[in-house]
Amino acid sequence: MVVSTGQQAATQLTHSLRAKHPKKHNHYGFKDFFHFDAAQGSITDWNQSRNILTSEDFIIGLVEGLEEEVGPASSVIMYTIGEEWGNKDAAFFKEWFEKEYEREVRQTNLMFLLETWWWPFTSQGWGRWEVDLSDRKHGFMFINLFDSAVARTLGDVGKPVCYIYAGLFAGFFSCLVKKPLSCIELQCYSMGETYCKFLIGNKDRIDAAAFWQNEGATANDIQRRMQSGDRLK
Numbered sequence: 001m002v003v004s005t006g007q008q009a010a011t012q013l014t015h016s017l018r019a020k021h022p023k024k025h026n027h028y029g030f031k032d033f034f035h036f037d038a039a040q041g042s043i044t045d046w047n048q049s050r051n052i053l054t055s056e057d058f059i060i061g062l063v064e065g066l067e068e069e070v071g072p073a074s075s076v077i078m079y080t081i082g083e084e085w086g087n088k089d090a091a092f093f094k095e096w097f098e099k100e101y102e103r104e105v106r107q108t109n110l111m112f113l114l115e116t117w118w119w120p121f122t123s124q125g126w127g128r129w130e131v132d133l134s135d136r137k138h139g140f141m142f143i144n145l146f147d148s149a150v151a152r153t154l155g156d157v158g159k160p161v162c163y164i165y166a167g168l169f170a171g172f173f174s175c176l177v178k179k180p181l182s183c184i185e186l187q188c189y190s191m192g193e194t195y196c197k198f199l200i201g202n203k204d205r206i207d208a209a210a211f212w213q214n215e216g217a218t219a220n221d222i223q224r225r226m227q228s229g230d231r232l233k
Contacts, residue, residue: 033123045120047096056153063154078163086171093117125149140201140226143169148196151189160188162196173200182206186219199226208232
């Protein structure tokens with residue numbers, strides 16, 4: 001798995017293909033997107049962000065270390081880490097997107113914008129996604145995540161584990177729409193499901209979803225209740 005530092009690399013580590021073709025947009029191949037410099041011991045992506053390689057042991061160590069130190073609060077910490085990551089990445093994404101495509105984020109087709117944002121995560125091994133925008137006019141949306149790095153690593157443990165993804169989505173989309181949003185994982189590969197499913201919305205909606213989930217509702221149950229306008233009383 002590859003992890004971006006979210007910081008631009010020094011000049012000597014600039015992506016060599018981008019230096020030759022600065023206006024190239026069709027860079028969505030592994031060899032095009034990443035520049036591996038064996039002499040420098042560096043990995044630079046197309047957006048000139050330095051990347052590092054990590055193993056599944058890193059994820060296991062992070063999760064188990066937090067659980068040992070803070071117990072059940074580890075899920076909150078992982079969510080907070082993800083949320084801060086999403087906030088910072090939203091600013092970094094806005095910077096490189098507007099520079100590369102010469103248009104403002106808010107003047108861009110939303111699906112194109114979102115796929116452009118998520119592609120680096122897919123290339124780094126964080127998984128593929130499907131974004132369902134059909135309910136966004138009602139104030140919420142769903143994301144299906146395939147091959148979650150966290151869930152794949154931890155295996156079938158019978159509970160949601162992708163808190164860092166939920167925080168990441170909450171942080172990024174809050175910055176994108178300029179209003180506070182929350183996120184909850186409704187189903188997880190680590191629960192024996194084939195993919196992970198997330199709900200993004202305001203705090204009241206997420207609190208309602210969390211309540212129904214604790215009462216035993218499935219992801220499909222919660223989705224139907226959201227779409228029918230159910231709220232907590």
